[in-house]
Amino acid sequence: MRSLEDILEEYEFLEGDERYRLLIELGRELEEMPQPLKTDATLVRGCSAQVWVYPTEQDGRLHFLADSNAAITKGIVALVISAVQDRPASEVAAMDVTAALEPFELRNQLSSNRTQGIPNMIALVQEHATRILGA
Amino acid sequence: MTMTATISRKADFPGLLTPDGQPWHYLDSAATAQKPQAVIDAATRALGVDYATVHRGVYARSAEMTLAYEAARRRVAKFIGGQEDEIVFTRGATEAINLVSYSWGEANIAAGDRILLSTLEHHSNIVPWQLLAERKGAHIDVCPLTDDGRIDLEAAREMLTSAHKLVALAHVSNVLGSVLDVQRAAELAHAVGAKILVDGCQAVPRLPVDVVALDCDFYAFSAHKLYGPTGVGALWARADILAAMPPWQGGGAMIDKVTFARTTYAPAPQRFEAGTPAIVEAVAFGAACDYVAEIGLEAIHAHEAALVAKTREALRSMNDVTIFGPEDSAGIVSFAIDGIHPHDLGTILDEENVAIRAGHHCAQPLMDHLGVPATARASFGIYSDEEDVAALVRGIERTKRIFG
Numbered sequence: 001m002r003s004l005e006d007i008l009e010e011y012e013f014l015e016g017d018e019r020y021r022l023l024i025e026l027g028r029e030l031e032e033m034p035q036p037l038k039t040d041a042t043l044v045r046g047c048s049a050q051v052w053v054y055p056t057e058q059d060g061r062l063h064f065l066a067d068s069n070a071a072i073t074k075g076i077v078a079l080v081i082s083a084v085q086d087r088p089a090s091e092v093a094a095m096d097v098t099a100a101l102e103p104f105e106l107r108n109q110l111s112s113n114r115t116q117g118i119p120n121m122i123a124l125v126q127e128h129a130t131r132i133l134g135a
Numbered sequence: 136m137t138m139t140a141t142i143s144r145k146a147d148f149p150g151l152l153t154p155d156g157q158p159w160h161y162l163d164s165a166a167t168a169q170k171p172q173a174v175i176d177a178a179t180r181a182l183g184v185d186y187a188t189v190h191r192g193v194y195a196r197s198a199e200m201t202l203a204y205e206a207a208r209r210r211v212a213k214f215i216g217g218q219e220d221e222i223v224f225t226r227g228a229t230e231a232i233n234l235v236s237y238s239w240g241e242a243n244i245a246a247g248d249r250i251l252l253s254t255l256e257h258h259s260n261i262v263p264w265q266l267l268a269e270r271k272g273a274h275i276d277v278c279p280l281t282d283d284g285r286i287d288l289e290a291a292r293e294m295l296t297s298a299h300k301l302v303a304l305a306h307v308s309n310v311l312g313s314v315l316d317v318q319r320a321a322e323l324a325h326a327v328g329a330k331i332l333v334d335g336c337q338a339v340p341r342l343p344v345d346v347v348a349l350d351c352d353f354y355a356f357s358a359h360k361l362y363g364p365t366g367v368g369a370l371w372a373r374a375d376i377l378a379a380m381p382p383w384q385g386g387g388a389m390i391d392k393v394t395f396a397r398t399t400y401a402p403a404p405q406r407f408e409a410g411t412p413a414i415v416e417a418v419a420f421g422a423a424c425d426y427v428a429e430i431g432l433e434a435i436h437a438h439e440a441a442l443v444a445k446t447r448e449a450l451r452s453m454n455d456v457t458i459f460g461p462e463d464s465a466g467i468v469s470f471a472i473d474g475i476h477p478h479d480l481g482t483i484l485d486e487e488n489v490a491i492r493a494g495h496h497c498a499q500p501l502m503d504h505l506g507v508p509a510t511a512r513a514s515f516g517i518y519s520d521e522e523d524v525a526a527l528v529r530g531i532e533r534t535k536r537i538f539g
């Protein structure tokens with residue numbers, strides 16, 4: 001999986017439609033989340049686009065499976081995942097994920113909890129990391 | 136017949152510009168309408184130079200405000216063909232429906248009774264009845280839709296029995312725009328001895344409404360979809376029904392006399408307006424009725440019908456678009472594009488200064504029926520015009536190119 005810095009470098013080069021195409025492509029490249037894992041339990045609250053997250057852990061590193069039924073949203077999900085994937089829980093818990101996504105200028109997509117699953121997804125990922133640390 | 140949109144009222148609405156002064160193509164009036172300057176001015180005066188409480192003060196300002204508040208009640212009553220003592224000011228349609236479910240419902244629904252709703256209802260016209268049914272051991276039946284998305288009144292006729300005490304239906308669907316034949320629905324309800332509540336949220340801004348001619352028992356709506364402020368709405372109920380309803384919320388202003396031994400209540404509608412009401416909002420609600428009535432609902436309906444026709448025609452010419460709802464939808468067009476989630480469409484349209492709604496529109500049972508998790512919805516108002524439709528079409532084409 002590409003690093004967030006690497007993606008940003010390409011993203012900053014692009015304009016309008018091309019940025020969306022890149023997000024959609026990142027979403028397509030996201031590790032597949034098996035259908036049976038997409039349940040009410042893994043569904044992130046959000047009104048119009050659905051987002052699912054399933055956290056796993058390997059050798060003290062967090063690994064997330066995630067998906068969305070909206071393609072641009074899924075691209076943003078991929079950005080979040082690339083920020084946190086396969087890192088230790090301590091690192092994820094301390095990370096400011098929203099700030100890391102700021103250069104992508106997705107403010108509208110990241111601002112509303114009610115319609116957007118993304119802010120809830122970020123919160124969920126970090127709560128999970130905190131819980132692992134506490135356990 | 137070719138129809139053209141004829142009302143040109145954009146200039147009355149300061150909200151229709153982006154922060155940098157570009158036109159904002161606001162196509163979400165079914166969620167909430169933008170406010171004309173006349174309403175903003177009425178609210179500003181009521182909140183400023185005219186401000187005082189109602190029903191209490193001995194001083195002139197309060198007496199004036201009481202007159203203004205009661206004039207607003209008369210104005211709202213007249214707007215839908217009712218009498219002033221038949222209008223209860225509520226927080227909105229949601230509270231109006233909850234008021235009926237708690238007050239009338241407590242007194243009139245018993246175990247084994249049935250309530251008929253339809254597949255296309257807004258959650259506001261579903262959940263209060265589910266709560267009532269749970270409290271009382273009553274049952275809810277769901278009237279299906281016709282293929283083109285209308286409430287199937289033939290099916291309703293077959294479903295209704297003497298166990299039905301209430302029929303609660305939307306006058307205009309907030310997703311499909313389909314218009315209910317309220318008169319016919321009322322006739323069917325009354326034939327089995329049931330009352331009928333009509334959720335008029337989407338109808339009052341787009342159709343002439345006369346509750347007497349419609350022969351309904353309850354009519355609920357919100358001011359904010361009618362170009363008025365948020366935080367206020369109305370329940371209209373036939374005078375004899377309202378007079379017999381027990382209080383719901385207790386507090387100041389709704390009482391006749393309070394002692395710890397026994398409290399007696401004010402007559403309707405005051406009995407249902409506990410506490411200091413939304414004074415400013417009610418006055419501005421009255422101003423919104425004036426504004427809309429001055430333009431005329433026949434004209435508004437024709438205006439929106441022309442925009443709906445134009446939008447449907449443009450969408451139909453794109454072969455990968457599904458349009459939901461009947462041809463003669465009132466002011467609302469819901470659609471889906473193959474392979475593009477409405478949320479993604481809404482995101483890209485937003486960049487084009489086009490605001491649509493993407494989601495389940497608080498009508499999840501209807502989404503299940505349509506077999507989609509969400510739809511994209513464009514809805515129109517007095518200020519909408521053909522440039523808004525053109526901007527929508529351009530935005531859809533751009534989205535399709537991005538996804539292509």
Ligand SMILES: Cc1ncc(COP(=O)(O)O)c(C=O)c1O
Binds near residue numbers: 229257305
């Ligand atoms: C058909 C319908 N019923 C009820 C409501 C609820 O209205 P409010 O949220 O203003 O109480 C709405 C609006 O969202 C609606 O469109």
